[in-house]
Amino acid sequence: MLDKNYDPQTLEKNWYRFWEEQGYFVPSQTEGDGSYCIMIPPPNVTGSLHMGHAFQDTIMDALVRYHRMNGESTLWQAGSDHAGIATQMVVERLIDAEGKTRHDYGREKFLERVWEWKAESGGTITRQLRRMGSSLDWEHERFTMDNGLSEAVREVFVRLYEEGLIYRGKRLVNWDPVLHTAVSDLEVLSEEENGHMWDLRYPLVQPEGAKEPLYMVVSTTRPETMLGDCAVAVNPEDARYSHLIGEFVELPLTGRRIPIVADEHADPELGTGCVKITPAHDFNDHQVWLRHRDETAIADQPHGGLINIFTPDAAIRDNEPEEGQLIPAAYIGLDRYAARKRILADLEELGLLANVKDHKLQQPRGDRSHAVIEPYLTDQWYVRVQPLADPAIEAVEKGDIRFVPDNWKNTYFEWMRNIQDWCISRQIWWGHRIPAWYDSEGNVYVARSEAEVRERHGFGPEVALRQDDDVLDTWFSSALWPFSTLGWPEETERLKTFYPTSVLVTGFDIIFFWVARMIMMGLKFMGEVPFREVYIHGLVRDTHGDKMSKSKGNVLDPIDLIDGIDLESLVKKRTEGMMQPHLADKITRATRKEFPDGIPGFGTDALRFTFAALASTGRDVKFDLGRTEGYRNFCNKLWNASRYVLMNTQDQDCGLGSEPIELSAADRWIRARLDATTDTVTESIETYRFDLAAQAIYEFTWNEFCDWYLELSKPVLTGDSASDAAKRGTRRTLVRTLEGLLRLAHPIMPFITEEIWQKVRPLAGAEGDTIMLAPFPKTDPESADPQAVAEIDWVKQCILGIRRIKGEMNIAPGKPLPVLVANASDQDRIWLETARPYLDFLARTESITVLDDESEAPESAIALVGGMKLLIPMAGLIDKEAELKRLDKEIARLTDDIARTEKKLENPSFVDKAPEAVVRKERDKLAQHAAAIDNLRAQREKIAAL
Template structure:
């Protein structure tokens, strides 16, 4: 093996080997049960982010574990066509060429998107390979591939024929730049500074006016009523009266509705049903009140075009919208309307106001509630069995509390808007004739045959496409071949577990459950593991605007400071924000990000994966786990140096196991149980902690050192050496298998070198069996014996450290209060004590013997005494310690003063500030140790 661990030398080589050999495919002859995970399909436009990195690490850990358990294991890969995002990418390319999609036409534009997808749409799948994800790439799916497109049409037609899909005019989130409805998930609401305009609406009876408040004064053109709370004594007498809508000449009623909060503003609320979701609900409650419905002009006045400009009046509307505002952009109309209100004496006041502004996550423009004709799924009948599936335990949420979030949404579910006004996606399989009659079918030919329409009868297909979430709702069964009855579908549906973030429980998880139960008559998965978000080290959400985004590939490969700055500020339109992010990056990463490798990154994700919590990602942790990889690498080098070309006792020769051999094998049985239990319970943090403690502390720091005593001592037998060599390689080989699911690359590389020495067979570690507990190696006596040995050695080392005695200096050791068992253990394990405690001599004091002035450590009731006569000068040591303590106190005071200075903390690079904080912590710890040491010496 190379002297140093270099992940880049091994990672891509091993991944190419695994994939080319077909080892990721499910073994249909495996003895275990089917185990399947469906990848949450990443957008074809996407690239790997920290959430993907965490999510895929956890999925791959489960997949590799179940593959090694002998299950028929499938991790189904695929990508989502990402309708809006992908269309925007290609439209930007066309824009750079001076073209628009309308210049190409729909068919040519779709061809252009397919070309882009083939050339550039595989970035994230390549990055998933870098992460070590062992997906069954030979069966990769795409939500727009032929099979999934057929499944989408089949589901649409069946739901339509059952009356569960319909077309209707309702309020949606409208993106005025993209000209399409968007889902709630594609709307990001953030607090922004704005204004609240207080407007006077005169009572038509001439007795005064009502004051209403709004953050969007332009929408008043669509007002249909003013609502007051039915219990508000100030306005009870006005319910049913009319007010004059300023600037329009219309009269609108005062209605009683609990939506009006007497404590907010004036208690009067303008009702604009076509441009506000809450107002729309008010209208629904009052639309059947005949007198009011007639007065409020049917209640639905859409004042905007698709661009969010003021529309023209329809022929039947006469002067509904004043001509002077027609054609104005919404914000231009706002200025004009506010000016006209002020001129008419109807603007009472304008106040500064913080408000949540909804913006399209793709376009960045403010989203408008907008009244349009859309296609909907009637979800009530689908939601009922989906709720029961979780209530009955057929689907289990982990952590369990997330089922409450699921129930809350499902029990208050609204019909699902599934149409989008874009070109890239599954075109809605509906056709219209000249009279507006709608025909739904799997194809135009099927429609004509079913409805007996002549070949020349004019039909036009619906221009809209389906919401991307519609096709992804079918993912667990469409990817396996549905509606065909395939072997993969029969074998792997229902899938085993879904791993996802909490933010798409509504948009994806719930819809998959509804569609799975509807079309497969079974749940799509047995468990839903809901993980938290990956945040930065301060707990803030990672976002480009905050400049705190980390790229998993940069953590794997490393990136220079200048490249990192360029990456974080690329495409920013605001120079001030770009400058701020540059400064922040220079403070945080003054030397860029070093290369950590994939295994260290994966282990960090696992170690931070506490159930139900967001993940604070700290570079200090990944640096520590990079050191952990080094530790494992160097341990393997030591093992190979002592076993390659040596007799490891596999040929039937006599083998004798030492106490240390039996102890490490016994501890191995416990860690097998701990790791297995942790993985089965989705406690990846506990899995990582158990592996780290065993490998670093017990195997490397203790057992490897103890093995040297056996291998190097001149009087040990060859049978004893065989036992230790065999234990070295067999324990290493087993712990490599235990660690493989979370750190696949380094474990494969080392396993290839030790497999034959350990008696293992096979081409790859990923197809080896998962370690099983061997009861024959459970040995509580060996554990008790070696615990005594380790406590003895630690006691001697602690005394040397406290007394400033060089670790390698031999010292005389006296034992007081030694029991008969202590004496026996001393005799049995003198080999280990001589090698690791480095005694000059060990003498057992008889009972009632006078104990000399000594430093003391305890092993049970036995006292380890190291006489200080001749080892240290007590007064000189006190003087030395007092001097050291004085230096530390001065240094602590200086650093503290520095950290209390706001100019230093705010202006110095973050890494420099953190270095000072670490220095303070280290100095305070050292001060405590020296003070304890001084007290001990003074007491001697």
């Protein structure tokens, strides 16, 4: 028997341990055919579970459990990402507390410390995934830095290099001056900040003897970069400056001349229409430079105007010997912001600072260091992407890969058709070191190992080789995830069985950074797409639709929702998690409104059901703790319903033997409704409509099974008139319906369904050691039974009609009443006879009398059931005076509401100016109130006539 109270925390931990110990998460071929595979988007080894993870993992686990129950060999590949920059920062903070830097350790010793940290502290998120019930194949868990994946990374790099698809070049990158590395666009956060716009005067180069100096005024938010200017651009259609195109200006403070070029990048409507071009420190300027490099390649433009003025620390660099005094000595060594102040002061002294004004700007910051990112010219390794992108575009165009929702393919195409070469090198130590070696003359040799370099080129030990210090971008190894995790470059059985994978579940924000790159690499190295479908889910937002972030103070930890947390611990946890105390207080105040004593702990199943219920295709999720509380109540409802079933079936004959059984209309009805629900759930999961699947399960469980069928079973099980065969039939229907419902709900609610199923399974005649491997319900077309459905729908209408009358007349629900029936058809008469036990028990009917002539009936309240009328005589049932007084009060209230609404609708100002939907709502309200008054007045007349 189930415990009296539902305690999710205890049963969930026990069942997960059982599943994992029994090896149920490891794929194994069963009687079904085919395979099904999902690759987990590898969480960072430094990470912890957040609401986005929990939402995404609920969807993936529901799919995996569903397909596993359908007999497919099912793999959910577990693994984590080494998270190069994030992990290195964690370990650097640890050794910083020792008063050391990674350079004090040296590369080898530092990497040993990273591996030690990973072994001790790197598994937080995997433990939390277990708490979420995620049925990942932990026995074959992979890590992007394990030996097998490292071999795959080297193999891919070498092959691409040998085909000319990887090269080393000097290009502009996002540079983090704190971490001293290039970072990807995804690692750059652009936030609006307060800044300034400065207008600077650049003197025009004029013939000797000119009387007055002439200037071009340029606007900039970064005056320090002027030291690297190579040109001033004006729009070719801007008549104000067309006569100056091809002329020169003196670049202040530097003594250099730079040309005036015509380029559409200059917007005549923005500022003065003149734009300074600094190609080594601005991505847009770099494109302008590429278009005009011949014009900038003049005698006093070193490097053709492509001048990097910064050190890796974002300070003004010194001059190289061959450059002379390219950069004025006064600024060398200054931090970029100190240089800005000095340059502005010097310009003002020269009368060249025309204006300064406040300005809002999008400031790019590193997501790890929070430093302002610097566009920076460096030597980096690149993938030549276009040859890889073209087949990847074609794969989606042909339908080899399908996006769900379909509109996301347009985002994919937009990115892929405008793709740029991919910078894959990073200037850190933790990661896959680039397999390239240099000799003393700087020649580069790419191979899988130093030994291979020496063998290929005949180098003996006397030839010194130095491996490239850079490591690969984390996204490079992640791009190989669908096949490297399955054993590539070896042709393993897992690779042959599960590649291509079935579906990728991910957020829209990494379609380009990860999804597109997996498609490119999969097609290149496997000759086939890495997955057949890409399900794009929305972001998890708070109740108000705001993105969850520490800065907003609206972050929720899914584990806190599962296990519960008191308010004091919540504040402490948020503060220790680097959230400012005032933000921690803010989230606590928000929580206290709903849960004064803290978050009570809703259990994993309730949280998972919440995510599923909110998972409408492609839309962002507005998470509401109140809904999770509601689904915790739903779990409790299922638990108590199961206790009722078990109390009425354990140690009883449940019709599994040879004794005859008899199925009532209610038994046949609930079987038909379960089948209809199964069809809905199956179709919804297959089409990624988890919200519709959850809704169907909820409606069937709460409304049809609990509220109706369990009640309809009571007169059969407890009444004296039911035969033994009928009782056996109802018991069998109870246990089999519950057992089928549990299997139906298992993919979304794995724990509670397993706990109950273990108790119900023997009573229902189901086989197996776990619901995980039990078959997902299939429907039987012969069980549709429209006759039983029609009869029980009729019974429900009768019961609800009688209950409504009692409610309207303030009659106690349990008071038995005589019921008169008028205008009954032949079918109504049959059902009145067969359904009498249901009506007596649930509607509390004292007697039922069929009238041949309705005129014989006394004054009665009426409920319509199709064409049939249920009449309940009112005489003696109510306090006439009290009821008339109540009705008069309600009529007066509605009359006042009608008067106010009519006055509003008679006001032209309201009708003409208010939105159409608002006006329509007021008119609908008026009509509803008028109809309600008519009904109340009719009711008053009936009662007054008693």
